[in-house]
Amino acid sequence: MTVLRPAGEFDTSYAEDMATIRRKWQWVLLFASIIALYMLPLYASQSMVALVNRICITIIAVQGLNLLTGYTGQISLGQAAFMTTGGYISALLVNELGWPFYFSMPAAALGAGVIGLIFGLPSLRVKGFYLVMSTLAAQFIIPWFTRNAFKDLLNGAQGLNVAVPVIFGLEINTPQRYLMLTLTALIITTIIAYNVSRSRLGRAFITVRDNDLAAEVLGVNLFRVKLQAFFLAAMFAGLAGALAAHQLRHINSETFNLTDSIILMGMLVIGGLGSNLGPFFGAIVVEMLIEIATILGPVFSDILPSTAYGAVQALRPLFFGTALMLFLIFEPRGLAYRWNLMKAAWRLRPFSH
Amino acid sequence: MTTETTFLKVDNISLRFGGTQALTSVSFDVYPGEILAIIGPNGAGKTSVLNCLNGFYRPYQGQIIFDRKDLTRLPPHRIAQMGVARTFQNIALYTGLSTLDNLMAARNIHMRANFLQCLIYWGPAHHEDIAHRVQVEEIIDFLEIEHIRKAIVGSLPYGLRKRVELGRALALEPRLLLLDEPMTGMNQEEKEDMARFILDIHEREHMTILLIEHDMGLVMDIADRAVVLDFGAKIADGSPQEIRADPAVINAYLGEAN
Numbered sequence: 001m002t003v004l005r006p007a008g009e010f011d012t013s014y015a016e017d018m019a020t021i022r023r024k025w026q027w028v029l030l031f032a033s034i035i036a037l038y039m040l041p042l043y044a045s046q047s048m049v050a051l052v053n054r055i056c057i058t059i060i061a062v063q064g065l066n067l068l069t070g071y072t073g074q075i076s077l078g079q080a081a082f083m084t085t086g087g088y089i090s091a092l093l094v095n096e097l098g099w100p101f102y103f104s105m106p107a108a109a110l111g112a113g114v115i116g117l118i119f120g121l122p123s124l125r126v127k128g129f130y131l132v133m134s135t136l137a138a139q140f141i142i143p144w145f146t147r148n149a150f151k152d153l154l155n156g157a158q159g160l161n162v163a164v165p166v167i168f169g170l171e172i173n174t175p176q177r178y179l180m181l182t183l184t185a186l187i188i189t190t191i192i193a194y195n196v197s198r199s200r201l202g203r204a205f206i207t208v209r210d211n212d213l214a215a216e217v218l219g220v221n222l223f224r225v226k227l228q229a230f231f232l233a234a235m236f237a238g239l240a241g242a243l244a245a246h247q248l249r250h251i252n253s254e255t256f257n258l259t260d261s262i263i264l265m266g267m268l269v270i271g272g273l274g275s276n277l278g279p280f281f282g283a284i285v286v287e288m289l290i291e292i293a294t295i296l297g298p299v300f301s302d303i304l305p306s307t308a309y310g311a312v313q314a315l316r317p318l319f320f321g322t323a324l325m326l327f328l329i330f331e332p333r334g335l336a337y338r339w340n341l342m343k344a345a346w347r348l349r350p351f352s353h
Numbered sequence: 354m355t356t357e358t359t360f361l362k363v364d365n366i367s368l369r370f371g372g373t374q375a376l377t378s379v380s381f382d383v384y385p386g387e388i389l390a391i392i393g394p395n396g397a398g399k400t401s402v403l404n405c406l407n408g409f410y411r412p413y414q415g416q417i418i419f420d421r422k423d424l425t426r427l428p429p430h431r432i433a434q435m436g437v438a439r440t441f442q443n444i445a446l447y448t449g450l451s452t453l454d455n456l457m458a459a460r461n462i463h464m465r466a467n468f469l470q471c472l473i474y475w476g477p478a479h480h481e482d483i484a485h486r487v488q489v490e491e492i493i494d495f496l497e498i499e500h501i502r503k504a505i506v507g508s509l510p511y512g513l514r515k516r517v518e519l520g521r522a523l524a525l526e527p528r529l530l531l532l533d534e535p536m537t538g539m540n541q542e543e544k545e546d547m548a549r550f551i552l553d554i555h556e557r558e559h560m561t562i563l564l565i566e567h568d569m570g571l572v573m574d575i576a577d578r579a580v581v582l583d584f585g586a587k588i589a590d591g592s593p594q595e596i597r598a599d600p601a602v603i604n605a606y607l608g609e610a611n
């Protein structure tokens with residue numbers, strides 16, 4: 001598929017040709033949306049703001065997974081484990097060393113990245129299903145570690161209470177205040193993910209995904225590139241985990257578990273692998289489904305009181321599983337792909353056929 | 354000729370897969386600026402030779418010297434960085450990328466932007482992309498593939514994909530170009546275009562080219578010399594005229610025809 005452009009628009013330099021946002025009104029729209037999101041607390045309910053917080057954090061984790069699985073083709077079921085890593089690191093730095101969150105969170109990202117690197121090592125030797133198994137190892141080893149190692153520091157299965165982030169004496173202790181944090185983090189990670197995807201690094205990622213043998217023969221150091229992808233993915237997860245931990249004010253080995261790893265992967269599939277919009281679509285759609293399940297649960301138990309015990313718990317996986325299955329069958333390229341088709345058709349209006 | 358002028362020296366290499374002896378003590382030299390053809394029946398071991406040159410297969414015996422450096426034990430990406438590029442018999446493009454990005458991806462070995470600069474993009478990584486884009490566009494013009502610049506290569510017809518693959522190899526700016534059956538499966542017009550491109554590259558860049566080809570007629574037209582393989586062993590080595598008259602070669606090709 002060629003990139004479809006409105007007739008009569010030509011680029012006058014390679015820099016212009018390479019740009020994604022081409023026209024003034026698109027920039028205006030983007031900035032207006034960002035400002036509207038920052039001002040959300042002025043016109044939305046607290047629960048709405050809390051939902052947006054959760055979605056932002058989730059998108060960050062999915063963006064990381066997208067770099068690893070979507071762009072580099074390395075399937076991982078360990079993303080939640082790296083969230084755990086980030087959450088613990090930030091909690092410890094703030095609680096034990098008194099670091100401010102704006103240092104502890106980047107440090108959590110870096111620390112998780114390094115741990116991700118270690119769990120990425122098997123990727124040189126194993127592929128596909130076997131790599132999934134070895135990333136799954138992270139999902140067992142890291143929570144086990146937090147429960148059993150350094151008990152006086154990590155407090156075993158009980159986990160840690162995490163301090164409220166403070167900036168200039170202001171406690172970030174409401175969803176409204178936290179939104180400033182999650183939105184800013186999301187903007188930064190989005191810019192990074194976008195930059196990676198358009199740079200030589202992103203091209204190297206895709207060569208490994210599309211044809212690792214050709215990539216190797218044409219000068220790509222597979223080992224190095226795969227590790228860079230694992231590092232980035234875990235970094236994003238680490239940041240997401242730290243953000244979530246400081247918001248929940250608590251973390252233990254089960255805060256982010258295998259189910260979360262699977263849901264993050266499902267979000268990426270639904271949103272679209274290897275597209276920068278994919279994580280947004282996937283996280284928003286799945287979080288919405290979970291919201292709907294939460295609302296419908298009590299309704300169900302009112303109608304069918306005898307059979308619907310724990311309907312909320314049953315509805316969530318049911319909704320998620322059904323959505324994932326439908327996407328795998330009908331739109332395996334995800335919502336981002338559908339979105340691009342729609343955009344292309346719009347640009348060719350009124351001659352869309 | 355002396356070893357001084359030998360650009361690539363394949364010295365007595367042997368390769369085995371389980372019970373299959375793919376190559377048996379194969380030796381030949383490639384001189385700078387020449388087009389050498391490797392010919393031989395199907396399964397003779399031609400592709401295996403290229404795979405050894407790439408470091409993709411490891412011969413259990415013998416040595417490969419490229420520009421006075423031993424590359425027998427080097428990993429594939431290091432060999433590519435030394436200036437060896439290739440195309441594949443069964444096209445091996447990055448199917449999800451556009452023509453342009455396939456070529457840009459090959460520029461990777463000449464790019465210097467580090468990890469952090471890629472994350473920031475603004476500045477060095479961006480400037481570097483623009484600089485390399487200029488070189489890639491020259492190759493695109495040369496191969497007459499401007500019209501598919503932004504097309505995702507997975508969706509292109511066979512002949513064009515072969516051409517993009519040649520472009521990707523050229524984007525590496527190699528000193529030695531390995532082409533595995535670049536004209537197989539093409540129609541006559543496409544074959545002639547491809548032959549013209551290969552001769553042009555050779556003329557303009559004085560590039561050394563090692564080419565596997567099945568079509569004897571084409572080999573006669575474009576190669577300076579030819580090496581003939583049969584059942585993993587070299588049976589002849591010389592100018593196209595010598596090769597054509599060689600009884601062993603006639604035998605091998607007649608054997609295949611039967």
Ligand SMILES: Nc1ncnc2c1ncn2[C@@H]1O[C@H](COP(=O)(O)OP(=O)(O)O)[C@@H](O)[C@H]1O
Pocket residue numbers: 370373374375393394395396397398399400401402
């Ligand atoms: N990866 C491999 N595994 C097992 N056998 C192989 C492999 N690659 C090549 N061979 C065998 O080596 C021999 C030479 O193959 P190849 O080099 O592809 O021949 P050609 O390119 O001349 O047609 C064949 O018998 C083939 O079956």
Ligand SMILES: [Mg+2]
Pocket residue numbers: 399400401442
């Ligand atoms: Mg072959």
